[in-house]
Amino acid sequence: MSSEKLLAIDIGGTKIALGIADHASFSSSGEFQRVEKFPVPELRRPELVIPVIVDRSLQLLAREHPVAVGISIGGPLDHERGVVLNFPHLPGWKDIPLASILAEAFDSPTTLDNDANLGALAEYHWGIGKGANPFLNLTISTGIGGGVILDGKLVHGVASGGGEVGHITVQTDGPLCDCGNRGCLEQMASGTHIAERARELVRERPGEGRRLLEMVDGTIEKIRAEEVLEGYRMGDALATKAWLEAAEYLAIGLGSIIHVLSPERIVLGGGVAMAGDDLITPVRERLRDHVFYIPVDCIDLQPASLGHDSALLGAATMVALEVES
Amino acid sequence: MSSEKLLAIDIGGTKIALGIADHASFSSSGEFQRVEKFPVPELRRPELVIPVIVDRSLQLLAREHPVAVGISIGGPLDHERGVVLNFPHLPGWKDIPLASILAEAFDSPTTLDNDANLGALAEYHWGIGKGANPFLNLTISTGIGGGVILDGKLVHGVASGGGEVGHITVQTDGPLCDCGNRGCLEQMASGTHIAERARELVRERPGEGRRLLEMVDGTIEKIRAEEVLEGYRMGDALATKAWLEAAEYLAIGLGSIIHVLSPERIVLGGGVAMAGDDLITPVRERLRDHVFYIPVDCIDLQPASLGHDSALLGAATMVALEVES
Numbered sequence: 001m002s003s004e005k006l007l008a009i010d011i012g013g014t015k016i017a018l019g020i021a022d023h024a025s026f027s028s029s030g031e032f033q034r035v036e037k038f039p040v041p042e043l044r045r046p047e048l049v050i051p052v053i054v055d056r057s058l059q060l061l062a063r064e065h066p067v068a069v070g071i072s073i074g075g076p077l078d079h080e081r082g083v084v085l086n087f088p089h090l091p092g093w094k095d096i097p098l099a100s101i102l103a104e105a106f107d108s109p110t111t112l113d114n115d116a117n118l119g120a121l122a123e124y125h126w127g128i129g130k131g132a133n134p135f136l137n138l139t140i141s142t143g144i145g146g147g148v149i150l151d152g153k154l155v156h157g158v159a160s161g162g163g164e165v166g167h168i169t170v171q172t173d174g175p176l177c178d179c180g181n182r183g184c185l186e187q188m189a190s191g192t193h194i195a196e197r198a199r200e201l202v203r204e205r206p207g208e209g210r211r212l213l214e215m216v217d218g219t220i221e222k223i224r225a226e227e228v229l230e231g232y233r234m235g236d237a238l239a240t241k242a243w244l245e246a247a248e249y250l251a252i253g254l255g256s257i258i259h260v261l262s263p264e265r266i267v268l269g270g271g272v273a274m275a276g277d278d279l280i281t282p283v284r285e286r287l288r289d290h291v292f293y294i295p296v297d298c299i300d301l302q303p304a305s306l307g308h309d310s311a312l313l314g315a316a317t318m319v320a321l322e323v324e325s
Numbered sequence: 326m327s328s329e330k331l332l333a334i335d336i337g338g339t340k341i342a343l344g345i346a347d348h349a350s351f352s353s354s355g356e357f358q359r360v361e362k363f364p365v366p367e368l369r370r371p372e373l374v375i376p377v378i379v380d381r382s383l384q385l386l387a388r389e390h391p392v393a394v395g396i397s398i399g400g401p402l403d404h405e406r407g408v409v410l411n412f413p414h415l416p417g418w419k420d421i422p423l424a425s426i427l428a429e430a431f432d433s434p435t436t437l438d439n440d441a442n443l444g445a446l447a448e449y450h451w452g453i454g455k456g457a458n459p460f461l462n463l464t465i466s467t468g469i470g471g472g473v474i475l476d477g478k479l480v481h482g483v484a485s486g487g488g489e490v491g492h493i494t495v496q497t498d499g500p501l502c503d504c505g506n507r508g509c510l511e512q513m514a515s516g517t518h519i520a521e522r523a524r525e526l527v528r529e530r531p532g533e534g535r536r537l538l539e540m541v542d543g544t545i546e547k548i549r550a551e552e553v554l555e556g557y558r559m560g561d562a563l564a565t566k567a568w569l570e571a572a573e574y575l576a577i578g579l580g581s582i583i584h585v586l587s588p589e590r591i592v593l594g595g596g597v598a599m600a601g602d603d604l605i606t607p608v609r610e611r612l613r614d615h616v617f618y619i620p621v622d623c624i625d626l627q628p629a630s631l632g633h634d635s636a637l638l639g640a641a642t643m644v645a646l647e648v649e650s
Contacts, residue, residue, distance in 0.1 A: 076618045134480065134482050146585075148585065148586070150475055150480065151478075155459065155587075156587070157459050157586050157587025157588060157589070158587050158623045159587060161583065161618065161623075162585070162586055164584045164587070164618055167580075167584045167616075167618060168584050169615060172497050172499075174497075179617040181614070181615045181616070183497070252494050255506065256493040256585075258486065259486065259491075259492045259493050260471075260473065260488070260493070260581075260586065261480060261487055261586075262482025262485070262486030262487045262489070264482070264483045289505075289506070290494060291492075292504040292506060293489055294484050298484045
């Protein structure tokens, strides 16, 4: 009897998620039969983590080998060769041929893609991106990632660089990004940056941002993007400045993407986008200052409709589509 | 007997080009049987120009009605509806349903697209873009236009905004563009801007740019992009500054596009790109300051291989593909 199970694996910086789906019903339901999450094993190197992933997956599969395995991971990778080029959140995850290692372990075809691309695929098939063409999914959390879908297919481009929209230049003379470029979208509008900017403003302007400081008991270092959003909601001038600056840079970055692809729908997901309309409304407003020849109202800007497991769902969707074709 | 002729029309700001091709042989040769060019009729309004186009086309076709008509025009248009939204170079060319007017006149299916998209299509089918996926063609002349081809198809996006890459933000606090945005690629790196920037530098720095001034007999207003390039080639410091600034902004803009699409090949065409390696080399060099996670050497940056008639060739290619499918 041949296997009917799909296995999806999402490897994050702190936790790993596994999902098992029945192939036949998944294609119409987009639902997992079982999902399990566990912290990344303490010795976080690949040679120690990968065997744990295999072991727990086989337990979850009740030893049945899967018809296909889809893996999601953050950071630069080579989709075609199935190699993790560099996963900066875990030590030693550099040039790891993860797809072929897991293909051998499970004796199943195995495909690897990054979490932002797979989040886009999930929103396109099961969420608010449904049928949009072109479709862009932007994930705004500690960093900024993206996924582009055209005619129903993810755009990988050469060296799997498609959708790496966090590194679009939005502030020409801006600060150096970890990547080496200056003023990257990720550098100017990620959750990490929103928090840093608010802390900087609090230090620069003593006496201001009192509401923000009250939330963190006066400890500037404790200010996170969540507090900045809360401060913006309460009308704190300093939090508002930090929040709206990020919205402005998001609009500049989205403006540049719009002038390349003119997406029918753009979905904002990730932790920062949990702000919902408090992010969408100012970004939409600022887009009007950056996009003119293309009518902004033709482009549907929406908050993500799927939760944190969208990359896991995308990983299963990717391999379900491959098995079908 | 049914017609076997394709008619291509390229409407520019100063001249109009017509091309007649034999449908059967065009698909393998990419060659016109006859090409005719003439200045835009003096009263440049659409109701006076369109009948002249029809009349001269019918003469060229020897009254045979074409199997399909492809039209190229610069500026914003609606590809799906075949409407010229605004052709700023000619008076009154606003909201003109050009495709349906010509479809009726020729009694043939008629399709409209912009010159930058059609230039991309021509390079993809007949030039150096052949088979590249994704493929970007950038046209740098008085303005900057672009065309994106993915899986062999032009990316139009909603409201035909795909490939409008001249309006990507490359200088966040830059000067206002005609479009309303600030620091657009077109504003910072087009031929128009290169010339303006050189004139500005000559005025700001009396005593410098002597070679540049010699070329125009001391008349600053006569400096064009051609003179700036010539000055750069001769080592004039001021011309070099203006030229390399444009290369830097092109690299920033291309960097942003690369982070969306990761094109396999990028082709630079248009008047400014006639500079060949004198443009390609500094742009490629500067790209290394803006693109890191995607290996720049994977992206093939090349000068255009087709001449000024690439949009006309693209117009014929567009309708040849449609007739086939």
